[in-house]
Amino acid sequence: MTGESSGLIVTPGVVDEVPVLEVANVVKRFGDTTALDGASLKVYEGEVVAILGPSGSGKSTLVRCVDQLEAIDGGAMFLDGELLGYERIHGHLRPLTDAGRRRQRRRMSMVFQQFNLFPHWSVLRNITEAPVAVHGIPEREARARAMELLERVGLSDKADAYPRHLSGGQQQRVAIARGVAVDPRILLFDEPTSALDPELVDEVLQTMKQLASTGRTMVVVTHELEFARNVADRCVFMAEGKVIEDRPADEFFRDPRSARLRAFLARSGRSPIEVEG
Ligand SMILES: Nc1ncnc2c1ncn2[C@@H]1O[C@H](COP(=O)(O)OP(=O)(O)O)[C@@H](O)[C@H]1O
Ligand SMILES: [Mg+2]
Structure with a gap:
């Protein structure tokens, strides 16, 4: 049809994967x-x-x-x-x-419209929490990885800031770094x-x-x-x-x-x- x-309506193609x-x-x-x-x-x-x-x-x-x-x-x-x-x-x-x-x-990781960062945690903790608490990554390693990710999203100077001190765009970049941190x-x-x-x-x-x-x-x-x-x-x-x-x-x-x-x-x-x- x-x-x-x-x-x-889909483009036909064989994807053997x-x-x-x-x-x-x-x-x-x-x-x-x-x-x-x-x-x-x-x-x-x-x-x-x-x-x-x-x-x-x-x-x-x-x-x-x-x-x-x-x-x-x-x-x-x-x-x-x-x-x-x-x-x-x-x-x-x-x-x-x-x-x-x-x-x-x-x-998997989800990034929401409203960022959904934890307001009482620093940017760094927002990113390291799941890797440490859920995935069992050693704290030191999780922090190093979080700093790398913050650098990549251009926010390495905000590691110790709280979400309320960031613009919406910065908060969303933190939320993206958080999503990537668990390597989904x-x-x-x-x-x-x-x-x-x-x-x-x-x-x-x-x-x-x-x-x-x-x-x-x-x-x-x-x-x-x-x-x-x-x-x-x-x-x-x-x-x-x-x-x-x-x-x-x-x-x-x-x-x-x-x-x-x-x-x-x-x-x-x-x-x-x-x-x-
Ligand atoms: N929690 C909910 N309770 C009742 N209706 C909902 C709920 N979430 C979504 N809907 C309804 O489901 C339909 C699809 O919504 P949604 O997935 O939010 O659409 P979109 O994201 O494309 O705007 C809409 O009619 C919406 O009103
Ligand atoms: Mg929607």
């Missing part, structure tokens, strides 16, 4: 609202995947389900081929214990620049771009179309809880296939013609 009737993340037909309901209505997505090692779509299309719910902040009502998710949220006992699937879920969540298999971003004053957006996007260039596997929910076009390998368009279009970034903008994506790009001031060349 072609066109919108088939639901999902276990994805780092697979989301397969995931359904998530909140009461009468179906936030995810059979959403599917695969993310391979080293890929940067941008998720775009109108407000309410299920983007946050998707990454929150992957991070197991929400339980799903249907479908399945896999991290490196391992089923997320469930374990198989004598052939039966059982929801994972909290400890089991925590073990799986250790292999995948980094999930949910509109990391949406809470920032416009003049602070670029420094965070630059930090993410640099991170992408180091080969990190990243899923980025964003409204920043330029960033998606320039940094993402693939762009995914969601509408009404489904992945409608999933294509290499250049094709996504140059040749959007679904009417809904075309309308979305036009509304965002990016008609296909404008982005050509």
Whole structure:
């Protein structure tokens, strides 16, 4: 099938590799609202995947389900081929214990719109806490690594500062360093620049771009179309809880296939013609 009737538009290609993340037909309901209505997505090692779509299309719910902040009502998710949220006992699937879920969540990091740094901890402690307390990295080693990461995000002079003394852009760069500090298999971003004053957006996007260039596997929910076009390998368009279009970034903008994506790009001031060349 072609066109919108088939639901999902994907560039065909054979990828003979276990994805780092697979989301397969995931359904998530909140009461009468179906936030995810059979959403599917695969993310391979080293890929940067941008998720775009109108407000309410299920983007946050998707990454929150992957991070197991929400339980799903249907479908399945896999991290490196391992089923997320469930374990198989004598052939039966059982929801994972909290400890089991925590073990799986250790292999991913989420960067939130509102940074979510611990206000009563220094920048350094915010970064070293999970490596030390959760991953058992020796304190000295975790600190050295945190200082390296702070240097990389341009904040080595802020190690002893508290989050309230930092701008939103600086806080988000700390949150990104914190996410990387546990060396996750995948980094999930949910509109990391949406809470920032416009003049602070670029420094965070630059930090993410640099991170992408180091080969990190990243899923980025964003409204920043330029960033998606320039940094993402693939762009995914969601509408009404489904992945409608999933294509290499250049094709996504140059040749959007679904009417809904075309309308979305036009509304965002990016008609296909404008982005050509
Ligand atoms: N905790 C919740 N309780 C009830 N409804 C929710 C909750 N979270 C999301 N929703 C609903 O699910 C749908 C998808 O929301 P969301 O994933 O936040 O979309 P997006 O991030 O694309 O804007 C929306 O209709 C939203 O109102
Ligand atoms: Mg959202």
